[in-house]
Amino acid sequence: MTRIVIIGGGPAGYEAALVAAQLGAQVTVIEKDGLGGASVLTDCVPSKTLIAAAGAMTAVRDSAVLGLMGTEPDAVGLDLATVNHRVKNLAMAQSADIHARLEAEGVRMVKGRGRLSDDIRGLAAHRVEILDDDGTVLEELESDAVLIATGADPRVLPGAEPDHERILDWRDVYDLEEMPEHLVVVGSGVTGAEFASGYLEAGVPVTLVSSRDRVLPGEDSDAAEVLEQVFQSRGGRLERGRAAGATRTEKGVAVELTDGRTVDGSHVLMTVGTVPNTAGLNLEECGVELTASGHIVVDRVSRTSVPGIYAAGDVTGIFQLASVAAMQGRIAMWHVLGEAVTPIKLKTVAANVFTHPEIATVGVQEKSLPENPDVDVVRLPLATNARAKMSDLRDGFVKLYARRSTGVIVGGVVVAPGASELILPIALAVTKGLTVADMAHTFAIYPSLSGSITEAGRRLMGADDLA
């Protein structure tokens, strides 16, 4: 029986464990905090639960135009204690579900910190130690393959170290007893944009400190522009600048910018990126190659530079998404256990920014257009969609990219409430190589927001050289 040891029980680790157990391997998962990992306990699941509550509040407040009464700002509010209680309960329940599922599949789960302990390089089997919180070695395991799935932690900006009361990272916010009077969010990547949008929707005055020309530098520029407009029209403040530090003041916090200005608030939320959890794993001693940023180098089937040692998820720095982490973990196990395996295909990964409105993307995007001169694009504003008009949705659009020569759909962007659900037909088209004609001939419900996606297909049919 093949022995597999997995270090880290997040999506990369637990999804890998499920595959390995189903294929008959003897599987041990070592996890120091809780099954589900940071994804379930502190990052993805809690933030989306908070955002769901804040979004519900906005939906009510925005409904006066539809004829709803009782939508005045003073009449609608969020009870933070209830929200935080719900967030934590939901995370714990999901972690317990994952634990039960792994147990049912016969996976051994051990609480502790794992680290490689090979004393000789190049052997077929590997050794892994399990340590308790004090660093005492509890057990040593021998394994035919090891998966490193230890994730990433918030990056700390020197001079703005979290005190976890007023200077916060995103894992602290669920312990707040009162809504911040004025939240300063530093960093306008996906995490910063989501929290800035979420707290603003929850009724908190928010200033977003963005060191880039626009928020969400990695995303479609039209989408980022819509987001900035909506954020500012709802009273959010954008401050262009780079934070140099954050200090406690009598009234709250002061964020110092590198140009000498300061931004005051009651709390500051630092969202300046992540660092991979590679320290203390003995990776370099065992010959596992790391990138300059400290991520583990892997190929498309999750192999590291050492045979028998695999890595998956945020620790590899490849598309830091729960869905990608899980797929990298599964692929590693299929590879180890001799199943037919398709290397990960990043071109087909769909991603979503859970702001208001949401921004969902897949495949070719505007930044890769210079390398794709054969690609046509169409952009349909949501404001022209009948269903959007009925719900008074004005902000957002659907964008579709297709090859001019073949009509094959290669990418898309949806900016809309619920974009995370609407992107699926485009993701399916990109994955399966469907054409604009396939999209155009598909019946969409009338009236529906997805009608804009089939309409975009029809618009691009005219641009198709083969039409």
Ligand SMILES: Cc1cc2nc3c(=O)[nH]c(=O)nc-3n(C[C@H](O)[C@H](O)[C@H](O)COP(=O)(O)OP(=O)(O)OC[C@H]3O[C@@H](n4cnc5c(N)ncnc54)[C@H](O)[C@@H]3O)c2cc1C
């Ligand atoms: C605020 C926020 C919101 C996000 N929202 C989304 C989203 O909506 N959708 C999405 O797809 N992605 C989202 N992400 C990204 C997603 O959370 C990560 O991509 C995902 O968690 C990666 O999974 P992982 O298994 O690699 O790592 P993790 O989920 O971080 O799990 C790693 C686990 O390893 C454990 N560990 C670390 N070192 C050791 C050790 N030595 N021994 C034992 N255990 C160890 C840790 O305790 C942790 O439990 C979000 C990220 C953030 C920060």
Ligand SMILES: NC(=O)c1ccc[n+]([C@@H]2O[C@H](COP(=O)([O-])OP(=O)(O)OC[C@H]3O[C@@H](n4cnc5c(N)ncnc54)[C@H](O)[C@@H]3O)[C@@H](O)[C@H]2O)c1
């Ligand atoms: N919905 C989702 O799927 C989701 C949600 C959150 C995070 N994530 C993923 O997690 C990963 C981490 O995201 P993130 O947003 O935490 O990190 P990030 O690295 O993507 O963004 C951090 C931002 O902070 C800025 N920054 C750095 N130092 C600064 C300073 N001193 N002052 C002001 N700004 C500064 C950077 O320019 C950057 O734009 C990403 O890969 C992201 O895709 C995904």
